[in-house]
Amino acid sequence: MIKTRERLVWVVVVLAVVVWGSLRGGGDGGTDGKISEGGRKPNVAPSAGRDRGEDGGLRGERPPRDEEGLRKYANHALSAPSRTERFKRVMIMVDEVTPDNWQTIWTEYIRQSLAEGRFHEAEWGLFMNRVGEVAGPDAMEYFTHNGQNEYTFNRREILAGWAAQDPQGAWRWLQSQPDDKRPPEFWQSVLNGAAAKDPKIALGWLAEAPAEIAVRVAPAIVGSQIQADGMAGTIASLEEMVAATPQGQQPAPFLAAFYKELASRVSRMKWLGAAYPDVPAAALDLGKLEAVFGSGAPQPPGSVQR
Secondary structure, three states, rough: HHHHHHHHHHHHHHHHHHHHHHHOOOOOOOOOOOEEEEOOOOOOOHHHOOOEEOOOOOOOOOOOOOHHHHHHHHHHOOOOHHHHHHHHHHHHHHHHHOOHHHHHHHEEEHHHHHHHHHHHHHHHHHHHHHHHHHHHHHHHHHOOOOOOOOHHHHHHHHHHHHHHHOOOHHHHHHHHHOHHOHHHHHHHHHHHHHHHHOHHHHHHHHHOOOHHHHHHHHHHHHHHHHHHHHHHHHHHHHHHHHHHHOOOOOOOHHHHHHHHHHHHHHHHHHHHHOOOOOOOOOOOOOOHHHHHOOOOOOOOOOOOOO
């Protein structure tokens, strides 16, 4: 009986503590962030209680938008030793880019490159693509007159982003430039970017490009179109373009370059499929195109005997 009474006493004590704690958590100290008259700390929403990182922003949240906070976050992102972590931070930073703040991030990147020797071109390419999306015309004007004008990396990445967001605007800019200011990589950036938005637009413009540039750029368009339409859709597009060739004429040279790259990728798919026979693969038919261009596709990796 004594043990039973002791247990009952402890049960009553525990229940009293639970009720008392519940009363303390309610009332004045709600989730509105106000402190009650009794001086108790309020209940805090989970997101508000999150630790702050060295960058001054909430971990897992967007970096702050003020210039100093953004500069600190750019330094935090670009200095990450792990490539995976660096890309993760850079993608958060890229999401924060606006027409008004991109130069702040650009300045921090240049500072790190010059002061500490950090060059991250892949991450930088992502950033400059985003600059093109939000501030294409102004950014092109800026880099035409600032920095190493003969080094086209910044401008071609900006053009690709601009064309992906506003193909017509980027195309008009390209056409407005004198021939000596339109290197092949600018054509490639505009056409690749446009292909990300609408492959049919890019293919139409490819027919308008100078023949030597079209042949050079066509293979790069293949990847963009496959990303948008898949391999089967890309094959069908090329078949349509070939069928549109006037009777008695040979297909344009850039179509042959397009086919060569396409056939190479199909060959690679078949090579990869042979290594993984249990994985379902697309049934691809290049028969119509082979009849026009021949079947001499480059050999896939690993197929050449040494």
